[in-house]
Amino acid sequence: MAAPDNLPRPDVALEECERGFAQLGQLAEHCPESFRQSLGFVCACSSFFLGVLKRDPLLLPVLREMFEGPASGRNPAADLQQLVAEVADRDGLMRVLRQWRNREMAVITWQDISGRLDIDRVLTRISETAEAAVRVTLDWLFRDACRRWGVPRRKDGSVQNLVVLGMGKLGGGELNFSSDIDLVFAYLEDGELPGRNGTTYAEFYTRLAQSFVHVLDAVTEDGFVFRVDVRLRPFGESGPLVVSFDSCERYYQAQARDWERYAMVKVRAVGGDPEDGRAFERFFHPFVYRRYLDYRVFGELRSLKAKIMAELRRKERGDNIKLGPGGIREIEFIGQTFQLIRGGRNVELQDRRILVVLERVGQLRLLEHETASFLCDAYRFLRKVENRLQQYEDKQTHELPLSEDRRALLAYALGFESWAAFVHRLEYFRCRVHEIFTQLIAEPPQPASLELLLDCADRELAQALGGFEGSAEAIANALIEFRASPPVRRLGAGARTELQIVIGKLLAELAASRISDRACVFARVLKLLESIAGRGVYFSLLAENPSALSQLVRLAAASPWIVRLIAGAPILLDELLDSQTLYSPLTRESLGREADILVSSLASDDDEQLMLRLRQFKAAHQLRIAAADIMNFIPVMVVSDYLTDLAEVMIDRVLRLAWKSAAARHGIPPMAEETTADFPGFGVIAYGKLGGIELGYGSDLDLVFLYDGVASDAVTDGPRPISAAEFYARVVQRMVSLLTAEMLGGALYEVDLRLRPSGSSGLLVSSADAYENYQLQQAWTWERQALVRARFVAGDPKVGARFDAIRRTVLCRERDSRQVRFDVRTMREKMRENLADKRPGVFDLKQGVGGIADIEFIVQFGVLVSAAKHCEITRWTDTVRLLESLRAIKFLEPEQADRLRCAYCDYRSKVHRLALQEMPALASSSEFPEHRAAVQAVWKQIIEAPAL
Missing domain, CATH: 1.20.120.330 (Nucleotidyltransferases  domain 2)
Known part of the structure; x- marks a missing residue:
């Protein structure tokens, strides 16, 4: 941001400007006045910029060209590649890299401070500069190493380069001005170089990585390129500098620490072989984004933050805008919390950029939209302050200055008229960020007593539960039986501790409630806790979220069916976190959008995971409907509407999956007329409660399948052609399989196909002509009664229109x-x-x-x-x-x-x-x-x- 014309400049700023102009001498003598003013402002705010401007004669023409016209089409990465191509030795490489880096960072400084780029683009430009330096340096050094020691190759004979993985802010494309770049070096296939010495790939790549770090990190008379931090590699500083894919896999599957998972949120290949880099990114993905909701993240982040704060207090660094209260790290922790807990389910959160993550957290209503927007604003402000601190002397600092002159200059560089005005704004952001952070990961309140009942002697339990008049003995017996169950006895120390907390809070919740049969409700919830004991992460959810436990108690008191539903799909406990969402079932359109996101996030060939997630989706929305029903938020007619909408969305998505599978193998049947329908010639007809829009919680689906507009013996156009009738039959078989397959959470729906023409002995799918003939000539009265409640629910609208016409013709016939x-x-x-x-x-x-x-x-x-x-x-x-x-x-x-x-x-x-x-x-x-x-x-x- 350029300093406004009416902003009073502090004396120190005037002195810096005048000194800068004096030192520039003839360099800026013939420049336009407005450009000179811009240079003076930036020189006053950054002695680094002034130094580069005086040393590098190529910088001023670049800046003037950018000032006077639209984007000049500069390509810094291409410029670097061309410069390095002319380098003959390592000393020349180091000199070219540093001169190029200083010039580019000076350009970014000018663009940033003069307001030509917003902070988002500034961070991206810094990251692009670092990535270009990494890529070009590695390529030069790799070619040099191959000339000296030989060429490492994969088993297929292709050349294998080292892979450089960017972590932290480099991985996220969010580097600050004087940031370290966090790197991990890896290679895909192991082996030995040809020759008598038998140099292993590990040795080759280690030498290469050591050279790489030295070329970028070493300080020469030209400065440095980027400070390199390699401590995020497996085993940290005690581990090898370079790791193979196999050793990397063993480490992250068995020995990785919690904080390393957070670091991997932003992992990205930034140099070396692109395909190998993508393979490493794919490997880290399931390590970071787990398929279940991982609420242990709260405790882990809480512990990590406590260590950071203890270190800051020890060093008296409370004014650290990165690590201090309400600083950049707390905002990053907030975003990462949602990513690590939910990223396996909500693919929208699988992004390396914190601002994108925060925006999506707001869109998903995981935070209030206003809160998420505020965090984005706070992050941008703090990153701008961070850059101004570091741009002054190109030093890696996050501490606010102590001297009056530096404070005045910092405020001026950020567009504030005084230090007090700047601090007021800074404290506004930091205080509210810290408040949000504390609310999110603060230690949940513990009940005053009752939390050690898992270890209490049997004879003492009833006495400990003395507050439950009339229910103490029944509750004590339920707890004795519960803690003696094999799943509970097998719990580890950590999960047992969290279960202690949950039991204590559960009893406190019951004690404060007006529930008449508290022992019955307690027993129901204990059965649920026993069923999820093998997945202690859900104990974390309930321990961390008192409101979720409160909702669970309310629902358990109202319905054992809901408890059984949750026990079959414990991931539904996540639905209890937001009461507003819990009691607000989605509309048909919203259900469709959520279902599409779910299906698109999964591999199309992973049938088991697909069916599991569809069952979880159905159960989650059944839970919302039941909760709203129980609490009388929706009338009975609307309950059936919602259950019917849910079933229709499931049928449509299952049809899409079945159609895609059959079409991939066989192609699709040729239609008599051109069509743009998704499922040409095919339709699903609902009878019974689904047809009558009257589904209940346990209703099955009465379905009939029709095809029209194609001859039954027409052949599909795919690699393995079959008749149209057989194609449609395979679609139906696949649909029924997806709907009815028994899994841990049960079947998606039970399906009844007996209402098709000729009942169980009839074809799975009928042509519309045959269906019409049957209804007009052969159907019994009860079949026509069933037709009263039949309707088209999925497939080709033309088939739906044909069915409607048949139904109308049949029902409107004259009868005795x-x-x-x-x-x-x-x-x-x-x-x-x-x-x-x-x-x-x-x-x-x-x-x-x-x-x-x-x-x-x-x-x-x-x-x-x-x-x-x-x-x-x-x-x-x-x-x-x-x-x-x-x-x-x-x-x-x-x-x-x-x-x-x-x-x-x-x-x-x-x-x-x-x-x-x-x-x-x-x-x-x-x-x-x-x-x-x-x-x-x-x-x-x-x-x-x-x-x-």
């Missing part, structure tokens, strides 16, 4: 109402006889007299006998809107329709609640007397009445 009434009544009696619970005192909500099935049969009968004259009623497939349609055409009296609708909604609400309690859809015979009587009355009037 007496025959339909007889068939409907007969089918209902069979169902009631075979399916209903007839025990005394029990009302079967679904199959009992006056229950859900009676209402559905009345509606289906009404559609079948009325649609010929009122085809518009076939528009809907859900029972509630069909009731309204039958009322509109006067098939039902208004009072009849209202009573049936109220009964249907209340019954379904009860069924949902019972499902969440893992109880069958049964009520006491004393419940719903008015609803049952009303339904029976309508049944008698409509179904058992004389012919219409």
